[in-house]
Amino acid sequence: MTSIATPPRTRxxxxxxxxxxxxxxxxxxxxxxxxxxxxLTVATLNINLTQTATIVIVGIGMTFVIATRGIDxxxxxxxxxxxxxxxxxxxxxTLGPSIGTALxxxxxxxxxxxxxxxxxxxxxxxxxxxIIATLVLFIAGRGIAQVISGGQLINFTQSNFTALGxxxxxxxxxxxxxxxxxxxxxxxxxxxxxxxRYVTAVGGNPEAARLSGVPVNRTRMLVYVIxxxxxxxxxLIVIAINNSSDSNLVGQNMELDAxxxxxxxxxxxxxxxxxxxxxxxxxxxxxxxxxxxLVKGVPDAAAIVIKAAVIIAAVALQYRRx
Amino acid sequence: MNxxxxxxSAPPLLLHMSNVSKAFAGVHALQNTxxxxxxxxxxxxxxxxxxxxxxxxxxxxxxxxxxxxxxQFAGEEVNFTSPPQAQRVGIATIYQEVNLVRLQTVAxxxxxxxxxxxxxxxxxAGMERRAREVLSGMGLDLDVRRPLxxxxxxxxxxxxxxxxxxxxxxxxxxxEPTSSLxxxxxxxxxxxxxxxxxxGVAVIFVSHRLDELYAVCSHITVMRDGRxxxxxPLSELSKLSLVSIMLGxxxxxxxxxxxxxxxxxxxxGTTAAIPLLEIQDLNRPPHVHGVTLSVRKGEVMGLAGLxxxxxxxxxxxxxxxxxxxGELRLNGRVVSWTSPQDAIRDGLAFCGEDRKQDGxxxxxxxxxxxxxxxxxxxxxxxxxxRAEQRxxxxxxxxxxxxxxxxxxxxxxxLSGGNQQKVLLARWLCTSPDLLIVDxxxxxxxxxAKAEIQSLISELASEGLGVLxxxxxxxxxxxxxxxxxxxxxxxxxxxxxxxxxxxxxxxxAMAHGSETAAPVTANTSYGSAS
Numbered sequence: 001m002t003s004i005a006t007p008p009r010t011r012x013x014x015x016x017x018x019x020x021x022x023x024x025x026x027x028x029x030x031x032x033x034x035x036x037x038x039x040l041t042v043a044t045l046n047i048n049l050t051q052t053a054t055i056v057i058v059g060i061g062m063t064f065v066i067a068t069r070g071i072d073x074x075x076x077x078x079x080x081x082x083x084x085x086x087x088x089x090x091x092x093x094t095l096g097p098s099i100g101t102a103l104x105x106x107x108x109x110x111x112x113x114x115x116x117x118x119x120x121x122x123x124x125x126x127x128x129x130x131i132i133a134t135l136v137l138f139i140a141g142r143g144i145a146q147v148i149s150g151g152q153l154i155n156f157t158q159s160n161f162t163a164l165g166x167x168x169x170x171x172x173x174x175x176x177x178x179x180x181x182x183x184x185x186x187x188x189x190x191x192x193x194x195x196x197r198y199v200t201a202v203g204g205n206p207e208a209a210r211l212s213g214v215p216v217n218r219t220r221m222l223v224y225v226i227x228x229x230x231x232x233x234x235x236l237i238v239i240a241i242n243n244s245s246d247s248n249l250v251g252q253n254m255e256l257d258a259x260x261x262x263x264x265x266x267x268x269x270x271x272x273x274x275x276x277x278x279x280x281x282x283x284x285x286x287x288x289x290x291x292x293x294l295v296k297g298v299p300d301a302a303a304i305v306i307k308a309a310v311i312i313a314a315v316a317l318q319y320r321r322x
Numbered sequence: 323m324n325x326x327x328x329x330x331s332a333p334p335l336l337l338h339m340s341n342v343s344k345a346f347a348g349v350h351a352l353q354n355t356x357x358x359x360x361x362x363x364x365x366x367x368x369x370x371x372x373x374x375x376x377x378x379x380x381x382x383x384x385x386x387x388x389x390x391x392x393x394q395f396a397g398e399e400v401n402f403t404s405p406p407q408a409q410r411v412g413i414a415t416i417y418q419e420v421n422l423v424r425l426q427t428v429a430x431x432x433x434x435x436x437x438x439x440x441x442x443x444x445x446x447a448g449m450e451r452r453a454r455e456v457l458s459g460m461g462l463d464l465d466v467r468r469p470l471x472x473x474x475x476x477x478x479x480x481x482x483x484x485x486x487x488x489x490x491x492x493x494x495x496x497x498e499p500t501s502s503l504x505x506x507x508x509x510x511x512x513x514x515x516x517x518x519x520x521x522g523v524a525v526i527f528v529s530h531r532l533d534e535l536y537a538v539c540s541h542i543t544v545m546r547d548g549r550x551x552x553x554x555p556l557s558e559l560s561k562l563s564l565v566s567i568m569l570g571x572x573x574x575x576x577x578x579x580x581x582x583x584x585x586x587x588x589x590x591g592t593t594a595a596i597p598l599l600e601i602q603d604l605n606r607p608p609h610v611h612g613v614t615l616s617v618r619k620g621e622v623m624g625l626a627g628l629x630x631x632x633x634x635x636x637x638x639x640x641x642x643x644x645x646x647x648g649e650l651r652l653n654g655r656v657v658s659w660t661s662p663q664d665a666i667r668d669g670l671a672f673c674g675e676d677r678k679q680d681g682x683x684x685x686x687x688x689x690x691x692x693x694x695x696x697x698x699x700x701x702x703x704x705x706x707x708r709a710e711q712r713x714x715x716x717x718x719x720x721x722x723x724x725x726x727x728x729x730x731x732x733x734x735x736l737s738g739g740n741q742q743k744v745l746l747a748r749w750l751c752t753s754p755d756l757l758i759v760d761x762x763x764x765x766x767x768x769x770a771k772a773e774i775q776s777l778i779s780e781l782a783s784e785g786l787g788v789l790x791x792x793x794x795x796x797x798x799x800x801x802x803x804x805x806x807x808x809x810x811x812x813x814x815x816x817x818x819x820x821x822x823x824x825x826x827x828x829x830a831m832a833h834g835s836e837t838a839a840p841v842t843a844n845t846s847y848g849s850a851s
Contacts, residue, residue: 192708194701201694204683211643211680212695212748213666272685 020317021265021281028288036295046173048287050241053175054079054234055257055283059265060186060276061227062258066267067190067203067274068220070123070130072227075258077141078115079235079251082108084149086236087245090158101160109232115141116228120221134224138255145247155244165240175237182230187276199223203271260307261286264314286311334397336361336524337382337493342391344381351377354391356550357543359493362522364515366535366556369545370568370629370793375528378545379495383408383415396492414486415495422470422482429453429466432484456484460514476507480514487523494518495526500534512538530630531810532561532832546570561832565628569795569828584622584801585779598787599640599652599756606646609635611811613648615789617756622778622788624802628831632811633791634675637758640789641665641672652756666695671749673742675760675791681745682733689715689729692744696751718747723773739770746774756787763797775801795824807831 032039058075065072089095089104115137122133156162167174190196198219201209210216234254239245263269264285265278289310293303337359344352352374359365369375380386382393384402393400395411402408405415422431430437432453438445453466462480470478479499486494496515500508515525515538527539535542535556542559544552544567552559552567559567596619604613609632617623627633639646642659650657652668659665662672674680683691692715693700700711715729722743726736733741742762749757762778763771778801782788792798798805799822806816807830815830 192706193704194697194706195704197690197694197697197706200686201683204685205680207680208683209694211641211662211672211674213663213698214694215663268685272683 019266020314021278021285024264024314025281025285025288028285028292032288032292036292042171048284048291049176050173051291052283052287053173053179054237054254055261055287056179056280057182057230057234057237058227058254058258059261059279059283060182061223061230062262063186063265063267063274063276063279064190064199064223065130065227066259066262066269067199067271068223069203069206069269069271070220070223071134071259071269072116072119072224073131073134073255074115074119074137074141075227075231075234076251076254077138077145078112078228078231079238079254080142080145080247081115081148082112082232082235083239083245083250084145084247085111086161086239087154087156088148090161091154091156097158097160101158104161105164105236108236109229112232112235113225113229116225116231117221119228120224123224124217124220142247145250149245149247151247153244153246157243162240162243164237165242175241178233178237183276183280190274190276195219195222200272200274203268203274205271257283257286260311260314264311282314334361335359335394336363336396338392338394339378339382340392340394342378342381342393343389344377344386345389350548352381352388353548354550355545355548356553357382357526358553359524359526360541361492361524362519363541364519364525364527364539366539366542367526367528367545368530368535368542368564368568373545373568374548375545376497377548379415379497379526379528383413383495409489409491412490412492413495414483414489414491414493415497416479416482416486416499417497422478422485424471424478425469427467428457428464428470428473428481431470431481432456432466432488434485436489452488453484456488457481460484460487460517462514474507476503476510479503479511483514483518487518491523493524493526495528497528498530499527500529500531508534530628532564532628536561544568562828565828565832569793584775584797597651597654599650599789601640602649602651604636604639604646604648604650606635606639606644609811610639610646613806613808613811613813615806615813615816617787617789618803619755619787620782620785621803622782622790622801624798624805625789625791625808626798626805626827626831627808629793630810631808631831633808634760635811636808637672637760637789637791638674641670641758643672666752669755670758671695671752671754671756672758673745673749673760673762675764677738677741677745682741684732684734686733687730688719688724688726688733688736688744691733692718692729692747693751695748699752714751718751722747722750722777737767737770739766739774742766742774743770746777750781754786756789757781758789758791760791761793762790763792763794795827798822798827799824 038044058079062072062075085108086104089107090097090100092100095103119134119137122128122136123130164174169177190199198209198214201212201214202216202219206216231251235250238250261282262279263282265275265280265282267274267278286307289307290303293306298306335358337357339355339357342352342355343350355374355378357367357378367375367378377386381388384404384407387403395413400411423434429450433449438448438452440448450466457464457466460480460483462484464473464477470481473481483494499511503511515527518525527535529535539556542552542554542556542564543550544564546568551570597616598619599617601613601615605611611632613632613636615623615625625633625636635644638644640650642661642665645658645660650659657668659668665672678684683694689711693711696714697706700707700714712729718724719726719729724743724747725740733744736744746759746762759778763774766774775797778788778790790797790802802822803819804816805822805827806813807827808814809831817826817830
């Protein structure tokens, strides 16, 4: 598997740095094959893939944002918002189950897309640092979600909606299929379209991009909208899996997992190098690490520390190669 | 003229840096450089960009370590490894960007790091008293209890100087202290400098504004290509001589034709009459104040001036990178470009002076860098047409003779000359009507230099209008059909092809016009703005 970020170079030498995420992932898989009983089963694969799907979906948006030297801390809160809006639609008696469910797939995602545009506006028009700009919705977003849901846990059964989290096609979960389709689209957009090239140009050298006629602000704006839209979708998947929506918990710490997936995957936090496949590998690695610590019975508290240490190591590796 | 002042007649030197060399990655930044500063002397240090001034000062203050050479300060051999060390023996540095704590009070800033203490606590009253003493010694009466941020940049700079005095500095290094000050503030700074001088404190003064040097400095050291090329009293040196020494041209050096790669065509008849771009009274504070120039079709128009004369800023203002005020006409039609995108749409191209900063995208391949500006036109329904992209890239790599392993090689791996060719190609492939190039051959090897110069001539002969900024006199004299000279952000003279000579150019750069008498040390500051 090659990095797809920059168009595949035929003579690219194999480098440990470039493929750090892949190597780490393979090492972790080998470790589990040897030490974890019944690791090589379809069930294990399914558990890990379904858990990874939301990280990857949010991670795709995060990769676009980070590719422009930005960051989006609001993704978890946006997930909670879409997760709070959806039940209001498909449980709404006046809309009825079919229209309500159809709207529940669309409106929450549009709402978070709009909030992404708000992030983009702060970053472009008002020149707020991305980390501060998105901190606004990171904090306020969860509050908004709680206001929408009334701050209560909402349990529901609505099979048409929860199919997003539980249905299978050819034995593969729907959310995994959604993830794969989005990933393929993202790779194409990033490497083949004008917008994708503009995204990497803005991250690679913003001033050179501006002087070459790249619409820097419009590009920056759009990446935050994409991140918002994908966060909204991820929020829907999470509540569909759980058959419930808790605005305190949906998307909690997702910003950290997504940023970690992007960083571990090899996308440079200060621009220039972008890889969508890396983000997939990074997300798989983080999920498998979490799974491994779980099955080995490592206490939760220690598991978090180990996870953090591994992420720091991955990011440090990135900076050392500069 | 190039001899040092005779040491026996001078008082013992305060600072003597001799045979100082420093290389970065094998490239010599300083080669046997010398700097001699006497006590109480205001010493100008001058040179083009890259002449090594900053490196020399950083070696002095311990930011860099020298590879070889000696530094004597107050008669003793010194070898600083950090700026605080230099500060302890009495060498203070004032940077253009004041490095003080803006939210703390004036008194706290003056006494930063050496606050008077009483019983382990800071003695606030003592601190304020001492700060007031130092400031009033400089002729400044400030409320030392107010935060520094409330004062103007000039006052902040004075406070930085006061801080140096509170530390008993005997030598104050000022690196372009006036670059962001207005005329009045500059006068104030000069008063302080004269006060320092009266107290026997020496000052090293770096500035690109010649008038300022003559207004305040007594001695001068001129650097070029990492070497000291002139030192001595400033009053003995005319502005014209100073400019020639700095640019490395003897005043009456005869122009040697054919040293560059230009083959200038003669403009005649109808082509010469067509003005492509006309600019009337362009303003873009703080660096551009009234630039008027025009570029004709098929012409290489030179834009000359000393460092800090506003050449690059003018180019960026025209291109819409930092839009200014003024009337711009393209082919007779009034235009107002508020972003590079607008200018590019109307057929402009701009190749900036700093390849790394605003040219290349280092991680990208040659292919992608080359087509960045053309991308919108290579796109069908949002998707980049790669076959067409490859075709364009192959064509221009061949045409400009770019040497790279493959179009997919990252551009950062290329030499400066080849990077520059790729950047030129980035613009040429958009088939512009007007190309602005800022120092197109700076820092690239001789071969690539000649190739680029020849290309510029060739493009002009095909009808392209070129506005070329250059510090290289040969490039201006041999490559341009006309040259407009800027001085302190203002266009002071346009030399027609028949008038183009080295003397005329140097005179315009130094005085603004050919006929003005050489200005000497007793000319008061403020005659030009």
